[in-house]
Amino acid sequence: MRLDSLEAVSRGDGPLHxxxxxxxxxxxxxxxxxxxxxxxxxxRWYAAAAALLLGLALASRVSPRVLLIRLLxxxxxxxxxxxLSLFQPDGLRVFALILARGTLSLGVMLLLxxxxxxxxxxxxxxxxxxxxxxxxxxxxxxxxxxxxxEEVQRMRRARAARTFARSRRLDWRLLGDVAGRxxxxxTERAERIYAAMLARGWR
Amino acid sequence: xxxxxxxxxxxxxxxxxxxxxxxxxxxxDQVRRRLPPxxxxxLGVAAAFxxxxxxxxFPVAGxxxxxxxxxxxxxxxxxxxAAVVALTAVLVVQCxxxxxxxxxxxxxxxxxxxxxxTLGGYAPYRLLRGMLRGDxxxxxxAAFASWCSIVFASIxxxxxLAASRxxxxxxxxxxxxxxxxxxxxxxxxxxxxxxxxxxxxRPDLLDDRSPETSLGWRGFLGFGAVLALGLALFVAPFASxxxxxxxxxAEMLGFAHRAGDPHLAAPIPxxxxxxxxxxxxxxxLAGAIGALLVLALSIGLARVLVPASAARKP
Numbered sequence: 001m002r003l004d005s006l007e008a009v010s011r012g013d014g015p016l017h018x019x020x021x022x023x024x025x026x027x028x029x030x031x032x033x034x035x036x037x038x039x040x041x042x043x044r045w046y047a048a049a050a051a052l053l054l055g056l057a058l059a060s061r062v063s064p065r066v067l068l069i070r071l072l073x074x075x076x077x078x079x080x081x082x083x084l085s086l087f088q089p090d091g092l093r094v095f096a097l098i099l100a101r102g103t104l105s106l107g108v109m110l111l112l113x114x115x116x117x118x119x120x121x122x123x124x125x126x127x128x129x130x131x132x133x134x135x136x137x138x139x140x141x142x143x144x145x146x147x148x149x150e151e152v153q154r155m156r157r158a159r160a161a162r163t164f165a166r167s168r169r170l171d172w173r174l175l176g177d178v179a180g181r182x183x184x185x186x187t188e189r190a191e192r193i194y195a196a197m198l199a200r201g202w203r
Numbered sequence: 204x205x206x207x208x209x210x211x212x213x214x215x216x217x218x219x220x221x222x223x224x225x226x227x228x229x230x231x232d233q234v235r236r237r238l239p240p241x242x243x244x245x246l247g248v249a250a251a252f253x254x255x256x257x258x259x260x261f262p263v264a265g266x267x268x269x270x271x272x273x274x275x276x277x278x279x280x281x282x283x284x285a286a287v288v289a290l291t292a293v294l295v296v297q298c299x300x301x302x303x304x305x306x307x308x309x310x311x312x313x314x315x316x317x318x319x320x321t322l323g324g325y326a327p328y329r330l331l332r333g334m335l336r337g338d339x340x341x342x343x344x345a346a347f348a349s350w351c352s353i354v355f356a357s358i359x360x361x362x363x364l365a366a367s368r369x370x371x372x373x374x375x376x377x378x379x380x381x382x383x384x385x386x387x388x389x390x391x392x393x394x395x396x397x398x399x400x401x402x403x404x405r406p407d408l409l410d411d412r413s414p415e416t417s418l419g420w421r422g423f424l425g426f427g428a429v430l431a432l433g434l435a436l437f438v439a440p441f442a443s444x445x446x447x448x449x450x451x452x453a454e455m456l457g458f459a460h461r462a463g464d465p466h467l468a469a470p471i472p473x474x475x476x477x478x479x480x481x482x483x484x485x486x487x488l489a490g491a492i493g494a495l496l497v498l499a500l501s502i503g504l505a506r507v508l509v510p511a512s513a514a515r516k517p
Contacts, residue, residue, distance in 0.1 A: 006300065029306060036208040036307045037216060074302045078207045084364070087374035098369055101209025102305070109208075109302045121299060131231050133243065137292045140247020141254065145296075148248075148255040172261070176396020179256050179271070183280065183397060184404050186252040190245035197244065 208305030220310030229425030282415030324352025362437030
């Protein structure tokens with residue numbers, strides 16, 4: 001799956017896509033706060049939340065495969081920290097509770113991301129009077145993240161085309177070289193972006 | 204180290220949220236005052252770079268892998284306040300777009316990984332930089348500081364998990380700090396290698412004297428207050444009664460035997476050295492020995508990475 005496929009998914013059309021981003025964000029946050037922060041409740045309550053989430057996901061007309069892959073990508077991290085909760089009295093109950101809360105909240109956020117373009121979310125943040133320099137940073141980060149990831153892929157391909165053998169020591173060096181080269185290219189790109197911004201009358 | 208939703212209770216989520224907002228506000232204020240306008244686009248592109256660099260995995264002992272966090276790397280390349288802003292932007296996008304790190308835990312994640320890691324790493328970097336000169340000094344200082352940043356962030360994370368009663372402190376601290384003392388070595392290694400590559404190709408990008416590399420008194424006081432509050436809220440309550448108070452409770456409730464299970468085979472088990480009376484002093488001593496060892500490794504790494512001819516230049 002390509003990393004930027006989410007952008008295409010989030011620009012799709014469906015009942016959830018059509019809800020204004022601000023309301024959707026507020027609803028998602030409220031749902032996560034209720035799921036994650038309220039005191040432990042009846043297990044049936046979590047089953048109800050899961051049913052609601054499932055219903056929303058089906059109604060959204062986002063491909064279930066896309067949502068499932070994204071869930072499985074992040075779920076190991078939830079599991080990894082949740083395992084630590086087993087090392088205490090009544091650990092199994094805490095573990096199950098945390099896992100249910102973590103997974104349900106994750107589902108809510110992934111559904112939000114799959115039905116809302118990032119530019120719309122930024123617009124909501126701008127209206128919330130988040131300082132403009134932070135919004136600019138977020139926008140540039142999102143704009144250039146995929147460009148840089150493709151740059152990494154190009155560097156890896158170029159390396160694979162030229163090297164035959166590798167050792168462990170070389171691997172570390174290589175990792176550092178790829179990252180260092182990527183930073184230099186990012187800086188040069190930022191210098192060109194600044195020139196382009198000035199040429200278009202920024203400030 | 205990204206804490207998902209559901210691990211923190213409302214109290215901890217709210218407290219870390221307030222600390223994170225305060226810390227980022229101080230950072231934004233510093234950036235507005237000190238970052239030259241031509242570096243504004245660099246802030247965003249460098250944030251994208253940190254995000255991309257976090258996807259480069261490196262092998263950690265035991266078949267697992269870790270990835271770069273990049274707090275110290277960003278702080279050395281952009282200055283501490285800009286690094287806090289860049290790391291915060293990375294965490295916000297990871298949370299909103301990829302579900303990596305929870306929304307209710309966003310404050311905790313920003314506090315641990317953008318504020319504690321960046322500033323807790325940049326402080327030892329500046330301290331060592333005053334003592335070690337030249338390119339070798341920069342690389343040794345940055346490698347050691349990167350290790351510190353990861354360990355500090357993991358301790359803060361363990362404190363928050365324990366304060367929320369999601370994980371017991373005597374399981375959270377050894378597991379989080381122990382694993383991250385190893386991951387921190389990888390962080391130091393990559394930071395050193397990247398800085399070495401940048402120093403070789405674009406030495407002009409590494410200027411210790413540009414205005415954004417230091418903090419004004421507002422930044423110093425603001426960040427200091429945020430870090431001190433975090434320490435008081437999430438680490439001090441456990442560090443002082445631990446292990447005596449907690450062990451007593453454990454014995455009363457009859458689960459003391461669990462604390463004895465080593466979760467990780469360490470050369471200095473339970474961070475306590477035999478023959479020293481106070482457990483707190485022994486823990487501190489064990490930590491100090493570990494840190495000195497990593498410092499020696501960092502200086503050795505710098506000698507390997509920077510050739511002698513380059514090291515003689517000021």
